[in-house]
Amino acid sequence: MRLILLGPPGAGKGTQAKFLTERHGFAQLSTGDMLRAAVAARSPIGLQVKEIMDRGDLVSDDVVVRIVSERVDQPDCAKGFILDGFPRTVAQAEALDQMLERKGLKLDAVIEIAVDEGILLDRIIKRAEETEGGPRADDNADALAKRLSVYREQTQPLIDYYHGTGLLRSVDGMQSMGEVRSSVEMTLKEVA
Ligand code: AMP
Numbered sequence: 215m216r217l218i219l220l221g222p223p224g225a226g227k228g229t230q231a232k233f234l235t236e237r238h239g240f241a242q243l244s245t246g247d248m249l250r251a252a253v254a255a256r257s258p259i260g261l262q263v264k265e266i267m268d269r270g271d272l273v274s275d276d277v278v279v280r281i282v283s284e285r286v287d288q289p290d291c292a293k294g295f296i297l298d299g300f301p302r303t304v305a306q307a308e309a310l311d312q313m314l315e316r317k318g319l320k321l322d323a324v325i326e327i328a329v330d331e332g333i334l335l336d337r338i339i340k341r342a343e344e345t346e347g348g349p350r351a352d353d354n355a356d357a358l359a360k361r362l363s364v365y366r367e368q369t370q371p372l373i374d375y376y377h378g379t380g381l382l383r384s385v386d387g388m389q390s391m392g393e394v395r396s397s398v399e400m401t402l403k404e405v406a
Contacts, residue, residue, distance in 0.1 A: 215294040221327035222365040224338035225387045231298040240294040245278050268351045270360030279309045302369045323405040324376040327387035
């Protein structure tokens with residue numbers, strides 16, 4: 215099963231991706247995690263993207279497309295994978311289509327975790343407060359506001375993009391974590 219989890223920062227994509235990994239053995243491909251690892255390792259890519267990430271902007275499509283393409287070839291992706299935080303622009307979605315076609319792979323579903331923006335803002339500000347001084351340099355109010363506006367402008371259009379392909383499914387992300395998990399599992403059964 216090859217899935218995309220779509221939703222704004224704080225919608226719970228990472229949490230749901232982890233559940234799916236534990237339950238089904240799909241690999242979790244979080245571009246945010248991969249980029250943070252590159253920053254921590256001070257690799258050439260890490261040095262290039264650190265400032266961009268810290269202020270909540272998107273790193274270039276080329277960089278993320280390249281790291282996803284390499285990651286998808288790893289053996290642990292054979293059972294399936296969940297893209298968490300990628301694609302984030304229509305250009306990335308188009309590049310993903312071409313990449314998967316070249317590799318002879320197909321997406322099974324794009325699951326949107328739909329959330330109420332006002333409530334979401336409270337939730338992510340709380341997360342910022344809890345992790346103040348923690349591992350994420352972009353979990354401060356300015357960077358979070360920026361990430362939300364970037365989501366609205368650049369990532370939200372993907373909902374229409376995937377609606378057009380017939381792959382889009384939507385779950386109510388305002389339910390409890392466990393209920394969202396059940397809804398995601400139900401969606402997987404429908405597309406299997
Ligand atoms: P995330 O952990 O998914 O919220 O990502 C954290 C940060 O990494 C984002 O704010 C971006 O700066 C960068 N990033 C992650 N995924 C992508 C992507 N697909 N395209 C561009 N930038 C990304």
